[in-house]
Amino acid sequence: MTATDTHRTIDAVWRIESARLIAGLARIVRDVGLAEDLAQEALVAALEQWPKSGVPDKPGAWLMATAKHRAIDLLRRNKLVERKHEELAYMIGGEHGGAALDLDTALDDNIGDDLLRLVFTTCHPVLATGARVALTLRLLGGLTTDEIARAFLVSEPTVAQRIVRAKRALAEKQVPFEVPRKDELPARLSSVLEVIYLIFNEGYTATAGDDWMRPSLCEEALRLGRILAELMPLEAEVHGLVALMEIQGSRSRARVGPSGEPILLLDQNRALWDQLLIHRGLAALERADTLGGVRGPYALQAAIAACHARALAPAETDWVHIAALYAELAQLGPSPVVELNRAVAVAMAFGPQVGLELVDVLTSQPTLDGYHLLPSVRGDFLAKLGRLTEARQEFERAASLTRNARERALLIERARACTNEM
Amino acid sequence: MRFLMMYRPDQKEGTPPSPEYVAEMGKHCEEAAKAGVLLMSEGLQPTAKGARVRLKGEKFMVTDGPFTEAKDVIAGIAMIQAKSKQEAIELAKNFIKVGGEGETEVRQLYEPSDFGS
Numbered sequence: 001m002t003a004t005d006t007h008r009t010i011d012a013v014w015r016i017e018s019a020r021l022i023a024g025l026a027r028i029v030r031d032v033g034l035a036e037d038l039a040q041e042a043l044v045a046a047l048e049q050w051p052k053s054g055v056p057d058k059p060g061a062w063l064m065a066t067a068k069h070r071a072i073d074l075l076r077r078n079k080l081v082e083r084k085h086e087e088l089a090y091m092i093g094g095e096h097g098g099a100a101l102d103l104d105t106a107l108d109d110n111i112g113d114d115l116l117r118l119v120f121t122t123c124h125p126v127l128a129t130g131a132r133v134a135l136t137l138r139l140l141g142g143l144t145t146d147e148i149a150r151a152f153l154v155s156e157p158t159v160a161q162r163i164v165r166a167k168r169a170l171a172e173k174q175v176p177f178e179v180p181r182k183d184e185l186p187a188r189l190s191s192v193l194e195v196i197y198l199i200f201n202e203g204y205t206a207t208a209g210d211d212w213m214r215p216s217l218c219e220e221a222l223r224l225g226r227i228l229a230e231l232m233p234l235e236a237e238v239h240g241l242v243a244l245m246e247i248q249g250s251r252s253r254a255r256v257g258p259s260g261e262p263i264l265l266l267d268q269n270r271a272l273w274d275q276l277l278i279h280r281g282l283a284a285l286e287r288a289d290t291l292g293g294v295r296g297p298y299a300l301q302a303a304i305a306a307c308h309a310r311a312l313a314p315a316e317t318d319w320v321h322i323a324a325l326y327a328e329l330a331q332l333g334p335s336p337v338v339e340l341n342r343a344v345a346v347a348m349a350f351g352p353q354v355g356l357e358l359v360d361v362l363t364s365q366p367t368l369d370g371y372h373l374l375p376s377v378r379g380d381f382l383a384k385l386g387r388l389t390e391a392r393q394e395f396e397r398a399a400s401l402t403r404n405a406r407e408r409a410l411l412i413e414r415a416r417a418c419t420n421e422m
Numbered sequence: 423m424r425f426l427m428m429y430r431p432d433q434k435e436g437t438p439p440s441p442e443y444v445a446e447m448g449k450h451c452e453e454a455a456k457a458g459v460l461l462m463s464e465g466l467q468p469t470a471k472g473a474r475v476r477l478k479g480e481k482f483m484v485t486d487g488p489f490t491e492a493k494d495v496i497a498g499i500a501m502i503q504a505k506s507k508q509e510a511i512e513l514a515k516n517f518i519k520v521g522g523e524g525e526t527e528v529r530q531l532y533e534p535s536d537f538g539s
Contacts, residue, residue, distance in 0.1 A: 012508035226458035
């Protein structure tokens with residue numbers, strides 16, 4: 001194997017092993033920053049030794065054992081044998097005889113728990129959202145600072161700073177390296193899911209011509225979500241989020257036209273929808289539903305996406321079901337946007353007049369002022385009802401409210417179409 | 423990126439997989455699923471149950487299995503998600519360790535961006 005081959009192998013091994021390595025070390029040293037430093041030192045050792053000695057049979061275990069040796073050296077040098085380092089202190093005692101660490105047990109059985117501890121730490125609410133995203137992608141995703149910067153269209157120093165500050169904040173606030181208690185779990189889990197979905201959406205909104213790191217964020221978010229679903233199989237909303245991401249991800253081939261223009265769901269060529277991802281999404285949704293209980297927002301959004309995924313053609317869409325799901329979603333928390341979507345589904349199911357009545361209630365709400373989709377939807381209903389003058393006015397209003405050039409063009413076109421028909 | 427893995431064991435087909443093998447492969451697939459990168463994995467039934475369909479010009483030629491003389495019998499397939507070919511190779515190594523001596527071919531799938539205008 002050439003030196004370059006070995007380096008590429010080490011990169012790949014690092015991608016596969018680094019999260020578990022950092023998680024296991026963090027449990028021992030109780031500090032994610034220190035854990036990452038120790039892991040990086042092990043990586044440096046691998047880069048030095050493996051080209052000569054060959055890649056070990058169990059690379060993860062080698063890295064863990066090496067990192068633990070480094071940790072012991074560090075503690076000896078700093079004479080920091082505090083209570084929280086008791087596991088290492090025990091190992092120091094054992095090391096006096098010069099016995100080597102057993103490689104097979106170097107990667108502990110608690111690795112699942114450690115990964116959970118790590119994700120709850122990187123997504124801790126004490127950190128700002130941007131910091132949570134960067135730290136999660138760094139420590140759990142194994143992404144480099146440069147990759148994170150390119151993915152989020154910010155500079156590398158910005159990301160580096162975010163990560164440094166995040167680690168410092170966790171240390172200063174003495175955030176414990178643990179899975180939250182039962183009573184804290186819903187809120188803390190919500191924070192984790194929010195971070196993962198944020199990463200997904202950043203990738204989902206990437207446009208053609210963007211750095212390829214951007215759409216790869218969808219795969220990264222899906223990977224993190226799937227890992228979390230295996231670590232917390234009894235949490236319905238985790239499966240719900242995975243289901244939502246798998247199904248949304250299934251449309252990536254159909255979402256963008258030849259000149260990079262976005263194609264609306266109902267206009268997409270469904271033959272391009274990825275059936276493997278749909279299958280996985282529906283399976284994840286079933287896992288969520290089997291767990292029972294009231295469906296949370298991710299499971300409900302996933303169920304709506306599933307309705308579309310099951311329809312071979314737009315005409316086969318079960319709009320009645322979708323409308324009911326939006327109603328359930330509205331129950332979870334008042335949201336004019338959800339109500340607007342519900343109105344669209346209701347109109348598809350029961351006709352534009354019913355939809356218009358729902359939308360007219362929303363028109364009086366201040367929160368939707370300036371939201372271009374409201375007049376756009378209202379215009380659509382009016383056009384279907386043959387009230388073309390009013391429809392045109394609504395489309396023109398919507399066009400004036402949107403900042404997206406393509407959307408504006410589409411809305412102006414719809415307004416013009418009303419005139420042509422009159 | 424997604425990669426298809428096609429595993430061709432050195433051992434000629436004929437002996438059905440042992441329960442231990444099935445259990446070990448199942449366990450490995452579980453581990454890969456826990457890593458969030460395994461999209462699907464399936465074992466393929468013996469070639470005796472299969473067929474080969476060949477097109478030459480406009481004529482079809484169908485040959486029923488078994489193809490026990492063939493050296494290219496695929497025993498199992500898996501689809502994984504990876505950031506690089508090297509990562510896919512590492513994942514293939516993990517699979518083949520369980521599968522036993524043989525060869526796993528790793529092929530990247532076309533993605534939407536590959537068909538860019």
